[in-house]
Amino acid sequence: xxxxxxxxxxxxxxxxxxxxxxxxxxxxxxxxxxxxxxxxxxxxxxxxxxxxxxxxxxxxxxxxxxxxxxxxxxxxxxxxxxxxxxxxxxxxxxxxxxxxxxxxxxxxxxxxxxxxxxxxxxxxxxxxxxxxxxxxxxxxxxxxxxxxxxxxxxxxxxxxxxxxxxxxxxxxxxxxxxxxxxxxxxxxxxxxxxxxxxxxxxxxxxxxxxxxxxxxxxxxxxxxxxxxxxxxxxxxxxxxxxxxxxxxxxxxxxxxxxxxxxxxxxxxxxxxxxxxxxxxxxxxxxxxxxxxxxxxxxxxxxxxxxxxxxxxxxxxxxxxxxxxxxxxxxxxxxxxxxxxxxxxxxxxxxxxxxxx
Numbered sequence: 384x385x386x387x388x389x390x391x392x393x394x395x396x397x398x399x400x401x402x403x404x405x406x407x408x409x410x411x412x413x414x415x416x417x418x419x420x421x422x423x424x425x426x427x428x429x430x431x432x433x434x435x436x437x438x439x440x441x442x443x444x445x446x447x448x449x450x451x452x453x454x455x456x457x458x459x460x461x462x463x464x465x466x467x468x469x470x471x472x473x474x475x476x477x478x479x480x481x482x483x484x485x486x487x488x489x490x491x492x493x494x495x496x497x498x499x500x501x502x503x504x505x506x507x508x509x510x511x512x513x514x515x516x517x518x519x520x521x522x523x524x525x526x527x528x529x530x531x532x533x534x535x536x537x538x539x540x541x542x543x544x545x546x547x548x549x550x551x552x553x554x555x556x557x558x559x560x561x562x563x564x565x566x567x568x569x570x571x572x573x574x575x576x577x578x579x580x581x582x583x584x585x586x587x588x589x590x591x592x593x594x595x596x597x598x599x600x601x602x603x604x605x606x607x608x609x610x611x612x613x614x615x616x617x618x619x620x621x622x623x624x625x626x627x628x629x630x631x632x633x634x635x636x637x638x639x640x641x642x643x644x645x646x647x648x649x650x651x652x653x654x655x656x657x658x659x660x661x662x663x664x665x666x667x668x669x670x671x672x673x674x675x676x677x678x679x680x681x682x683x684x685x686x687x688x689x690x691x692x693x694x695x696x697x698x699x700x701x702x703x704x705x706x707x708x709x710x711x712x713x714x715x716x717x718x719x720x721x722x723x724x725x726x727x728x729x730x731x732x733x734x735x736x737x738x739x
Contacts, residue, residue, distance in 0.1 A: 406464035406513040408684060412621070412658035412666035418465060420507030421686035424661040430620045431659075435579045437597075438620045438659055443695070444687040445587075446564075447571040449511070450503025451478045452685065454565060454636065456510035456518025464518060465508050474505040500568040506685060511565060514670075514682035520636070520645060527676035530646040536638050537710070544715040549707055551633045555700035557589055557609035559633025560626060560653055561669050561683060567637065572695040573687070582615055582622060590698045601627050607649060609633055624655040635676070648675035663689035 408415070417423045431439040451474065456464070466474060484497025510518040523531060536550040543549070551557045558567070563586055572587030584593040595615040602612040611629040615622055631649035638644045651673040658666045665687040672680040701707070712718045 413660040416666040416686040446566040447501040447503040450566040451505040462516040513684040521679040534644040543710045622657040626653045
């Protein structure tokens, strides 16, 4: 489902014009959400509580509404974290053009990314990464660079010979963390459930579910999972989630056209903070640390918007990994000979259909 926000309505939600500025994550979550262009409550608003007294975060919080905000900030912005009003109006206009892809493809008797990509709209903030100051991933360590160069997936391989030629998302296993908590071109549903002692985060993509015990204990170090082991606690109205015990077998970012693949290690950890700042807004923050791969931590910080009308669909993908087998048997020299032509470049296909 594609959710569109008209330019006029989106502009009406903006605060009064503000000077271009750097990100300051020491500000209250409510102010950070306001600067990003989200709806926040007036001073004195009280966060609703569950019957057992915890802040009530339940609902559906699809990430498609921030889908036109890039993870990393374009270098041209430097340390400036927010658009000017003129820049934001132009970004909204571009998002409207992209959202019209379905109708354009239908008019041209074509089927491309416009038929299922949920591009969404941009935030007032320029990128999802808000620390370091340049809004970009920190440099990789020497080991991280070597790991990145060795990464393989359907985005940088056109001749497939073994399972290791595909990453965890290719195989419909997991997007890992922090990728699972950031927008994707489709299946962006995030649903939060709560019960006494637990918060549950259900992800539409890959149909994964994160079960977060409150005041729980980390799992044994030898038990590793694609989404790790998460434990939570409340700091006032903020849910804090600490995640450890990751596998190091998932990419750190969305591997796709133009993206340098960023690996993870089994020493990666993450701290998330979810704060209700209005009846329909959560401000989400995630500090990501991986001393094997990254020379420094970085922080994602952006608002979520409630949309309980959003429908969560089963993510069937290719059950039984039959597509993986098909890629191997149709491109590997072991099956088709040395002179078989490579498959089409998927990155070029995406770029071509988006440009249309």
